[in-house]
Amino acid sequence: MKLTVVGGGSTYTPELIDGFARLRDTLPIGELVLVDPAAERLELVGGLARRIFARQGHPGRIVTTCDLDAGVDGADAVLLQLRVGGQAARERDETWPLECGCVGQETTGAGGLAKALRTVPVVLGIAERVRRRNPRAWIVDFTNPVGIVTRALLQAGHRAVGLCNVAIGLQRKFAALLGAEPKDVHLDHVGLNHLTWETGVRLGGPEGVNALPELLAEHGAAIADDLRLPRPLLDRLGVIPSYYLRYYYAHDEVVAELRTKPSRAAEVAELERRLLTLYADPALDRKPGLLARRGGAYYSEAAVDLTASLLGGAGSPYQVVNTYNRGTLPFLPDDAVIEVQAAVGATGAAPLPVADLDPLHAGLVAAVTAYEELALDAALHGGRDRVFRALLAHPLIGQYAYAERLTDLLIAHNREHLGWA
Known part of the structure; x- marks a missing residue:
């Protein structure tokens, strides 16, 4: 099996890499290719990756390359985890929205739209090259905004199937609290990427x-x-929201906090150094303990499970x-992308039925879905008016x-990544 990242x-x-090594019986990789245009950085990561495989006795071969076509040629699956514009672009996404009193965050609000505009054309270009090399390859997208x-x-x-680590993180947390094995905890997880609720923990x-x-x-x-939300709110909701709901439920409080501390992008840049x-x-x-502060907990387990x-x-x-x-949430279009439990196999992902969503949550899901449709239109076709419409639609x-x-502000800070600007 050939897998490309x-x-x-x-x-x-x-x-x-640590997950691939530990879970090799679930996902037996013969060749793992790491593709990145940053050659010096790639060699550092690739060297550590080879040492992790060697230490854990993984027989697979790890190849590093800056040549995308060579990297994806013959791949059975391709994992996407890129960041167009790097941490510098993320820093801007997290700061300029604050000038208008709006949350600065890289996956939601105005910053999330900026990232979508930078990212969608690049990802589609990569995917088209994958299709030319191997039309049967699966694409697993971990690149935000995932939805x-x-x-x-x-x-x-x-x-293609989109993947986020929020659900697996909650599954692990709830399993520990309940004294259960993670594999025995099934979440009734429903919503959109970074806009979800746990309506049941089974x-x-x-x-x-x-x-x-x-x-x-x-x-x-x-x-x-953990969610940084009031306990009485959880009792009134009767469900457990993801931590991203704090941007909606406590927006002004979050904005005030963001204005008084360094951006997460600045913290991550220092961590990366x-x-x-x-x-x-x-x-x-082995992966260093410091990596836990980088984010992405349990990403490897989720990626192995899905790819396998x-x-x-x-x-x-x-x-x-x-x-x-596909009708799972009847108030949304069939071609909306939702984040739910699904039956996953060689033919793809089929959402499991979900209970009727409380109007309190369904209204927000519908509004953000409309924004995502407008955001994708802006990413695909460009134009100031499309950007404005998406921003106006965002709750x-x-x-x-x-x-x-x-x-x-979005156009000014992202002009180099917007072919139409």
């Missing part, structure tokens, strides 16, 4: 006993602290992924004066 020079990659990018891939006819599978009331009763305070210094040490043959299932292997039958709605913006100003 585009964006293989990311400091995330050793987390992925919009996955929708772009699917609408262009690619064999032990033993989709039909298992719902332990959500127990979790909220016995561990609600700890869960609320330190990580790359560690990766250069020829004695290092798509390639007809030993992955779990049910996984949380991003895929076409975190919504006022025309803000949308006008943010449109100008």
